Amino acid sequence: MANKIARVACREQDPKVRATNFEEVCYGYNLEEAQLEASRCLNCKNPRCVAQCPVSISIPEFIGHVLKGELQAAADTIARDSSLPSVCGRVCPQESQCEGACILGIKGEPVAIGKLERFVGDWKIEHGRTDDQRPTPNGHRVAIIGSGPSGLACAGDLAKLGYEVRVFEALHKVGGVLVYGIPEFRLPKERIVAREIDSLRRLGVVFETDTIAGRTVTVDSLLDEEGYDAVFIGSGAGLPRFMGIDGENLNGVVSANEFLTRANLMHAYDGEYDTPIYAGSRAVVVGGGNVAMDAVRTAKRLGAEATIVYRRSEVELPARVEEVHHAKEEGIEFRMLTNPIEVLGTDKGWVRAVRCVEMELGEPDESGRRSPVVKEDSEFEIECDVVIMALGTSPNPLIAATTEGLETNRRGCIVADDEGRTSREGVFAGGDIVTGAATVILAMGAGRRAAKAIDYYVKAKK
Numbered sequence: 001m002a003n004k005i006a007r008v009a010c011r012e013q014d015p016k017v018r019a020t021n022f023e024e025v026c027y028g029y030n031l032e033e034a035q036l037e038a039s040r041c042l043n044c045k046n047p048r049c050v051a052q053c054p055v056s057i058s059i060p061e062f063i064g065h066v067l068k069g070e071l072q073a074a075a076d077t078i079a080r081d082s083s084l085p086s087v088c089g090r091v092c093p094q095e096s097q098c099e100g101a102c103i104l105g106i107k108g109e110p111v112a113i114g115k116l117e118r119f120v121g122d123w124k125i126e127h128g129r130t131d132d133q134r135p136t137p138n139g140h141r142v143a144i145i146g147s148g149p150s151g152l153a154c155a156g157d158l159a160k161l162g163y164e165v166r167v168f169e170a171l172h173k174v175g176g177v178l179v180y181g182i183p184e185f186r187l188p189k190e191r192i193v194a195r196e197i198d199s200l201r202r203l204g205v206v207f208e209t210d211t212i213a214g215r216t217v218t219v220d221s222l223l224d225e226e227g228y229d230a231v232f233i234g235s236g237a238g239l240p241r242f243m244g245i246d247g248e249n250l251n252g253v254v255s256a257n258e259f260l261t262r263a264n265l266m267h268a269y270d271g272e273y274d275t276p277i278y279a280g281s282r283a284v285v286v287g288g289g290n291v292a293m294d295a296v297r298t299a300k301r302l303g304a305e306a307t308i309v310y311r312r313s314e315v316e317l318p319a320r321v322e323e324v325h326h327a328k329e330e331g332i333e334f335r336m337l338t339n340p341i342e343v344l345g346t347d348k349g350w351v352r353a354v355r356c357v358e359m360e361l362g363e364p365d366e367s368g369r370r371s372p373v374v375k376e377d378s379e380f381e382i383e384c385d386v387v388i389m390a391l392g393t394s395p396n397p398l399i400a401a402t403t404e405g406l407e408t409n410r411r412g413c414i415v416a417d418d419e420g421r422t423s424r425e426g427v428f429a430g431g432d433i434v435t436g437a438a439t440v441i442l443a444m445g446a447g448r449r450a451a452k453a454i455d456y457y458v459k460a461k462k
């Protein structure tokens with residue numbers, strides 16, 4: 001199926017300029033561009049895009065409203081299934097979800113569903129009806145641990161049902177990975193994330209920051225002493241992994257999580273803040289996911305020559321296609337089929353290079369991807385003064401360790417069913433703490449399903 005109108009390109013900052021600043025890369029559509037792009041949608045009877053959306057947004061319906069200029073109706077349509085459209089429009093891996101299934105993609109370019117969602121979400125923030133007035137209290141209280149997408153989505157849905165909701169967040173800022181991980185140049189914090197969170201505050205959700213569940217409070221104290229009817233755990237998977245190779249303890253080796261937290265949450269890139277960060281003059285980032293792309297592009301913006309080292313080929317890169325494309329435009333070097341085996345240091349204990357081996361692809365492994373195999377006699381060195389490890393993350397064990405009877409699996413994830421019910425009565429969980437590191441939309445969907453299950457549980461208990 002082809003379409004005579006070409007996909008409407010999104011205006012972006014010039015790559016050379018943006019590689020030196022932290023302002024948002026993509027400007028988004030204006031109304032005219034959005035309507036032109038919306039006119040490409042065929043309004044399919046059996047929309048393949050909806051089937052591939054993890055939260056089943058009524059995509060042709062909202063796009064139809066955009067086409068007619070009915071932007072409040074478009075926002076209302078998305079709101080039935082997603083509480084973070086401005087965020088998801090920017091960060092969802094659309095190419096493997098809705099856009100990957102769009103019928104127009106078979107012979108041409110799919111509808112830019114993500115950019116249209118972002119357009120509607122941003123319009124709603126600026127001009128939308130503020131209908132999030134406080135609902136009548138239903139007399140029940142729910143505690144949420146963690147303020148990432150799963151916790152926020154769960155909090156919003158429960159507040160709308162009249163629950164008194166309090167979110168306990170370990171960090172000093174609310175938003176989880178949306179504020180500490182994903183950089184400003186991809187997801188503006190004050191203009192977008194903070195304002196989507198403000199709408200929850202208007203619903204009456206209370207945020208208690210600098211509060212660590214498992215230390216300041218526990219799941220048991222919330223249920224038994226503080227009188228909450230249920231607890232939702234959405235504490236994410238923020239514990240970084242390392243390779244376990246020699247030299248990883250040298251000065252200049254850092255996890256992507258720490259590097260990005262310093263840059264984003266602690267504003268190290270902003271001259272007005274005195275948070276230290278070291279990007280060096282040549283930074284090597286190990287990994288190929290979104291976290292690796294965010295780290296390498298941040299290092300570049302902080303002045304380093306920046307290189308991705310990834311053990312598989314470009315086809316297997318798990319990062320969003322748009323991030324890889326943007327990184328290349330910004331001058332990031334990609335060393336594919338390359339794996340570090342040692343970090344080499346100076347006599348003063350600082351990184352001077354990584355020793356690597358070349359890889360080739362063998363048979364598919366259990367993930368279905370061809371597994372990388374070391375090429376014989378292929379060792380070589382890449383000179384650098386910073387190595388950033390972006391190899392994936394695991395859940396922090398603190399909450400499970402301090403909560404009696406909460407079952408976890410061998411990866412340290414809390415065991416929960418599809419509705420978020422855990423092995424402990426009254427305790428629900430969702431997002432990365434259950435699935436391991438995944439995506440914003442999946443975490444948000446899990447939070448919303450858990451909110452329904454919590455409502456059912458509390459009402460059945462009465």
Ligand SMILES: Cc1cc2nc3c(=O)[nH]c(=O)nc-3n(C[C@H](O)[C@H](O)[C@H](O)COP(=O)(O)OP(=O)(O)OC[C@H]3O[C@@H](n4cnc5c(N)ncnc54)[C@H](O)[C@@H]3O)c2cc1C
Nearest residue numbers: 146148149150170176177181213236431432438439440443
């Ligand atoms: C750098 C980076 C880039 C990413 N890019 C993308 C992307 O482009 N697209 C995409 O879809 N996904 C992306 N992801 C993944 C996505 O952000 C996560 O899957 C999602 O945020 C998970 O949501 P969550 O609510 O489960 O947890 P999180 O967002 O991790 O939030 C958990 C919150 O719980 C808090 N917490 C943890 N322990 C405690 C405790 N004991 N007490 C109180 N609070 C606690 C944490 O401080 C945090 O604020 C990225 C992740 C990272 C790290």
Ligand code: SF4
Nearest residue numbers: 041042044049102103
């Ligand atoms: S599959 Fe593509 S063309 Fe069809 S309804 Fe979805 S976005 Fe529109």
